[in-house]
Amino acid sequence: MNINKQEHINVVWFKRDLRLQDNEAINNAILADKPILLLYVFENSLKEDNHYSERHWNFIKQSLQDLNKQLLPFKTKVLTVSSEILKTFGTLQQFWKIDTVFSHQETGIKITYDRDKNFRTFCKNNLITWIENGNNGIxxxxxxxxTWQEDCEQYMQQSQFELHLDNTNFIPLETLHEIEKVFVLENLDTPKNKSFQKGGTSNAMKYLQSFFYNGRYKNYSFDISKPELARKSCSRLSPYLAWGNLSIRQVWQYAMQFRQISDHKKQVDAFASRLHWQVHFVQKFEMEDVMEFESINKGYRRLKKNLSKSYQIAWKEGKTGYPIIDACMRCLKETGYINFRMRAMVVSFFTHNLWQPWQAASAHLSSMFLDFEPGIHFPQLQMQAGETGINILRIYNPIKNSKEHDPEGIFIKKWVSELQNVPVEFIHEPYKMTVLDQKFNDITIGEDYPLPIVDIHSTRKKASDTLWSMKDDALVKKESQRILKKHTQPDRNKLD
Structure with a gap:
């Protein structure tokens, strides 16, 4: 190998920041003025973790392919290794003296947090400086x-980090080709699947531009709760933010610039408020990552629920007998996306009507959501399960939501093919069809499509009575005050 083993280099370790622009780690590496190796490690431990699935890894691979296309003018690419991070750096040290590693602080799950702690020890023992920058106002x-609100707003308004063709010193392609010979490389090819959004900053920008300049944003707040219309009227930027193809700041500044010429400023503002809402919840998880495993409010850890494999399987497979629930779960499985209200509703159904612990839904949902973001995922699970003690208890009625947000059953019929021939008057509650109705419409409820696995009215009452009674528990009250004090602004009385 024609590699100078005495050469000092720096490494940019990509994690959930798969972009070149507004990437502080890259900016800091360039300012350090040493040869830069760009690195992504497909960690086997993460691949085996049940929060992740093939759809995530394909999105990441597509994002890396897009990065490599953008890096062509720099005559370099990202080294993509299949290994573990410590083993990877141990191998790299055979060829270079690594001075500094640049990355962002990842608000991830416990396995990534523990990995980072181990990596910090590794760096200390090997005289490597590891500089972690903040990420997305967290x-x-x-x-x-x-002071969080002011600090977050200051971040949003600051200038982005720009990458230009000058003043760069990346490890060249010919050297990378030599280095690749000693690693097990990750194949970045992905199967064609039009059901999933494709990863990469280039695709992210297409969604961002079409949202505003093609007018999709005009119905944002009107369609945000509708399972079918939201697929177009929402930005669909969530996976690109979750995996860092765009920064929150890039999107917010783009929106604010567009707002100046928009005739629908309220819609732009509604969208921008959701960006702040996202940062708020990620910050919350950053400050209390115990939420991955236990209720943030310790009082609700006393809540006992009996696990039911049959209920959970029916819910996962979209065979609960409630069409809107089943359509959502099937759509999520096939596309990786459902809108926010439907996400809240399926969690509510699982935790309240099926009376299952939110922890039992966590891994399945995270593996299905293409936009799995731990900082959103875990706080929202607990919020919808009614176990925070500070939020209004919401138990979503699937029939009411179905009638309000999918009145003609368009979304239902699209994803629950068994109900294609069911008339609109029965599409939300097919179990109300008489035997004659079923025969006339060529369907047998209980065979072709399941009867409801629970009664939503009695189960709702049980859940409501139980959770409301716990509001008066001394520990719940004490914890509620602690949570409010920790996670709200000084001049506010309740958490959004």
């Missing part, structure tokens, strides 16, 4: 939110 080590 601040590590906060004890409260006294």
């Amino acid at each position: 601040f590590r080590g906060l004890k409260n939110r006294k």
